[in-house]
Amino acid sequence: MAEPDRDRVAEALRFLNVVCLGMVFSVFVYAVVAWFLSSQDGAIAGPQLPDAIAWVGALVAIALLVAAPIVQRRAREGTVQGPDPEERRIAALEGYRLGTLLAFLLRDGAAIVGLMLTIMTGEPLWTYALAAVTVVAMFWGWPRREDLDSLFAREGMLAT
Secondary structure (H helix, E strand, O other): OOOHHHHHHHHHHHHHHHHHHHHHHHHHHHHHHHHHHOOOOOOOOOOOOHHHHHHHHHHHHHHHHHHHHHHHHHHHHHOOOOHHHHHHHHHHHHHHHHHHHHHHHHHHHHHHHHHHHHHHHHHHEEEEEHHHHHHHHHHOOOOOHOOOOOOOOHHHOOOO
């Protein structure tokens, strides 16, 4: 890879690492909020949703977690077009960045759904369980230099 490409990739990965780390931190904040709200006697008794509705909310959160890698992959693959190699490299990098951010937003949404379920049912286990699965999914989809290198290699965009 040419030197400007390496710098551009390093900058993109630094940006993604900071944003993704912030989103992981936000999931821990949701868990702390759930713990704080539930530690007070009946503070979040909520409207006492029926269990069936709470499980529908959990299915929505799981659907967000399942959709995240699909959206990430489609965003990464959908931008690599055009005859100019420089434009294709930039598009691939931006597609990677966008796909990663969208995937992390969807994963964060799953943790938010858990917090909402906790507030509506008074049961903090919803937040704890969905936050744990979300953090695992976030680390599983963490941005890596190897992913970018393989994307560039697959598209034949490596500079000599």
